[in-house]
Amino acid sequence: MKVVKPGLLTTVQDIGRTGYQKYGVLASGAMDTVSLRIANLLIGNSENEAGLEITLMGPGPSFYFSKTTLIAVTGADFTLRINDEEAPLWKPVLVKENSTVSFGPCKLGSRAYLATAGGFDVPAVMESKSTYVRAGIGGLHGRALQKEDELSIGETSSLSQTILSRLSPQLGKQGFAAPKWSVSRGRFLPLKKNPVIRVLEGKQFGFFTEESKTRFYEETFRVTPQSDRMGYRLKGEPLELKAPLEMVSEAVSFGTVQVPPDGNPIILLADRQTTGGYPRIAHIISADLPIVSQIMPGEHVQFEPVSLQEAEALAIEREQHIKELKTRMKMEWLT
Numbered sequence: 001m002k003v004v005k006p007g008l009l010t011t012v013q014d015i016g017r018t019g020y021q022k023y024g025v026l027a028s029g030a031m032d033t034v035s036l037r038i039a040n041l042l043i044g045n046s047e048n049e050a051g052l053e054i055t056l057m058g059p060g061p062s063f064y065f066s067k068t069t070l071i072a073v074t075g076a077d078f079t080l081r082i083n084d085e086e087a088p089l090w091k092p093v094l095v096k097e098n099s100t101v102s103f104g105p106c107k108l109g110s111r112a113y114l115a116t117a118g119g120f121d122v123p124a125v126m127e128s129k130s131t132y133v134r135a136g137i138g139g140l141h142g143r144a145l146q147k148e149d150e151l152s153i154g155e156t157s158s159l160s161q162t163i164l165s166r167l168s169p170q171l172g173k174q175g176f177a178a179p180k181w182s183v184s185r186g187r188f189l190p191l192k193k194n195p196v197i198r199v200l201e202g203k204q205f206g207f208f209t210e211e212s213k214t215r216f217y218e219e220t221f222r223v224t225p226q227s228d229r230m231g232y233r234l235k236g237e238p239l240e241l242k243a244p245l246e247m248v249s250e251a252v253s254f255g256t257v258q259v260p261p262d263g264n265p266i267i268l269l270a271d272r273q274t275t276g277g278y279p280r281i282a283h284i285i286s287a288d289l290p291i292v293s294q295i296m297p298g299e300h301v302q303f304e305p306v307s308l309q310e311a312e313a314l315a316i317e318r319e320q321h322i323k324e325l326k327t328r329m330k331m332e333w334l335t
């Protein structure tokens with residue numbers, strides 16, 4: 001696969017570099033792990049296989065496939081084209097040899113995920129192919145993709161080969177073939193502009209004034225342009241502590257909401273640091289992390305408290321949906 005246009009920020013990502021944060025190594029990985037997992041499952045890959053994370057702000061990227069390749073594209077709502085013909089999202093797509101896949105303007109969300117059967121054959125660094133650009137590790141040469149880059153595709157699974165062989169007879173003059181069915185984006189990624197995000201109270205929630213605690217849930221915050229894969233900087237009425245607080249740095253996670261001295265919250269994301277010393281007012285529940293990852297700068301967010309039991313139930317429900325998809329894939333292609 002050759003990069004014709006790289007787009008604003010396109011990197012190789014898998015589920016993340018786990019197990020090394022105790023050494024100060026960031027996890028990185030896909031911002032929207034659910035969309036990447038689904039893209040992989042749709043074409044017979046393991047869930048953790050490396051794909052491309054494509055940031056859809058400004059002109060989208062395009063890629064040239066010299067060989068017939070099985071792909072799946074998930075994530076944001078946008079227009080996908082193969083040789084100038086609109087192509088489907090959230091389903092396996094067999095791309096004909098000598099075809100160009102292009103990503104058009106984004107309608108809702110901000111990130112797309114492109115998976116290829118066999119994944120991308122790049123070296124693993126600390127057991128992960130994920131790119132962390134600031135440190136120059138993982139992915140292709142530790143950086144975002146550039147024009148003329150070429151990525152090799154790995155060995156395909158038996159399920160991938162079956163899907164490819166079943167779709168091959170449908171290839172004609174059109175540059176691709178796909179089944180009639182597709183996965184519902186709304187079931188896995190219910191995108192909505194200016195979303196309400198569900199959270200659990202953070203360890204230092206009680207250290208904030210009553211007025212600030214009320215504002216945190218009742219008011220909206222704008223995602224500022226000073227946001228990236230490390231974190232979203234929010235802007236709103238500043239949140240205040242009851243009294244000055246000195247903290248020892250503690251471990252943080254994907255979705256931790258910290259409040260620095262200026263009172264404007266920061267949502268920590270995939271490229272977050274391993275520890276943080278600001279008060280943690282909340283933690284975003286895992287079921288809503290994919291939604292957060294798709295927010296565009298300039299949008300507004302509001303927070304809603306839920307119980308730990310509710311958060312666990314929502315996480316279990318999502319994993320059950322993914323388990324059902326795995327079963328469906330086997331029934332669809334292997335029976």
